[in-house]
Every structure is written in C-alpha cells, then in structure tokens.
Amino acid sequence: MMVNKNDHPGVYIPPPLLYAAMFFAAVQMQKLLPLSKAFFYTTTSKITGTLIILIGLLFNFPALRQFFKTKNTVVTIKPATSLQTTGIYAVSRNPMYVSLLLIYTGLWFITGNWWNVILLPLLVLILQEYVIKREEKYLNRRFGAQYLEYKARVRRWI
Numbered sequence: 001m002m003v004n005k006n007d008h009p010g011v012y013i014p015p016p017l018l019y020a021a022m023f024f025a026a027v028q029m030q031k032l033l034p035l036s037k038a039f040f041y042t043t044t045s046k047i048t049g050t051l052i053i054l055i056g057l058l059f060n061f062p063a064l065r066q067f068f069k070t071k072n073t074v075v076t077i078k079p080a081t082s083l084q085t086t087g088i089y090a091v092s093r094n095p096m097y098v099s100l101l102l103i104y105t106g107l108w109f110i111t112g113n114w115w116n117v118i119l120l121p122l123l124v125l126i127l128q129e130y131v132i133k134r135e136e137k138y139l140n141r142r143f144g145a146q147y148l149e150y151k152a153r154v155r156r157w158i
Contacts, residue, residue, distance in 0.1 A: 004079060009138040011076035011131050018131070019100045022123040023107065026115035033115075040112025049109025056102030062088040063095040076135070083143045085150045093154050097127060132156065 039045060066089065067074055070082050074096070088095045104123070108116035139147045 009135040029115040030113045035114040037112040049106040053106030056099045059095045060099035
C-alpha cells in the first residue's frame with residue numbers, strides 16, 4: 001500500500017506534551033489554590049505511585065519497541081507505515097497513552113497534588129477529542145477494513 005506523505009493524523013501537539021502540560025498546570029493550581037497534601041507524606045503513597053509508574057512502563061516499552069521494530073513512526077504529523085495489531089496492541093489500541101496516563105497517575109501519588117486528579121478528566125477529554133479521534137479517522141482512511149476489524153476487536157483504552 002502506497003503511503004501518502006501528506007496524509008497524517010493532524011495531531012500537531014505531541015501527546016506526551018499534553019500530559020506534561022496538564023501536570024504542570026496542576027502544579028500551578030496547587031500554588032494558587034493549595035489542597036492538603038497530608039496523605040502524600042506516607043510510605044504507602046510513594047510505594048503506590050512507584051508501582052503505578054512501573055505498570056505504566058510495562059505498557060510503554062513493548063509499545064515503543066513494536067513501533068521501532070516495524071519502522072513505524074510515533075510522530076503524529078507523519079504517516080503510519082503499518083497498523084499495529086499484535087503484542088500489546090492486541091490488548092489496547094492506545095497502549096502508549098494508557099502508559100502515559102499511568103505514569104501521570106503514579107507521579108501524582110509521589111508528588112502529592114490533588115489537582116492532578118481534579119484535572120485528569122480534562123486531560124482524558126483532550127486526548128480523546130484532539131488526539132485519539134483524529135488518529136482513528138486517519139487510520140480508517142489509511143488502512144480501511146483492516147483498521148475497522150481491529151477497532152471492533154480491541155478496546156480503545158484497556
């Protein structure tokens with residue numbers, strides 16, 4: 001199948017930057033409107049955060065490895081060269097975003113900022129509307145029936 005170099009998802013803000021921006025927005029909100037951090041001064045919070053980050057990395061490494069192995073791009077303004085449907089992609093259509101969400105949550109437990117949780121629904125909404133839906137439209141254009149069959153078989157998140 002010929003790749004049209006001008007056709008891509010049209011996601012101009014890299015998704016990891018969206019996670020980082022929301023995380024730092026939460027840090028600023030904590031400065032402006034501080035919420036109690038008492039829970040986060042516990043060993044339980046630190047261990048929980050670390051475990052959640054490790055689970056996030058378990059999603060991230062296989063997803064990235066598969067992309068590099070198949071010589072596909074993670075850059076959202078470049079066309080995909082192949083559709084990922086095996087390995088971790090048989091569990092989630094978006095394992096990298098699941099991974100980043102888990103890492104974001106783990107960091108919340110470690111840094112102790114309730115604003116990260118309060119802003120989490122906004123982050124998920126931005127990801128769904130700005131990133132994932134654009135990527136899905138593109139993958140449908142690019143891979144057609146193969147993508148639709150994959151989409152019917154595998155959930156968007158988990």
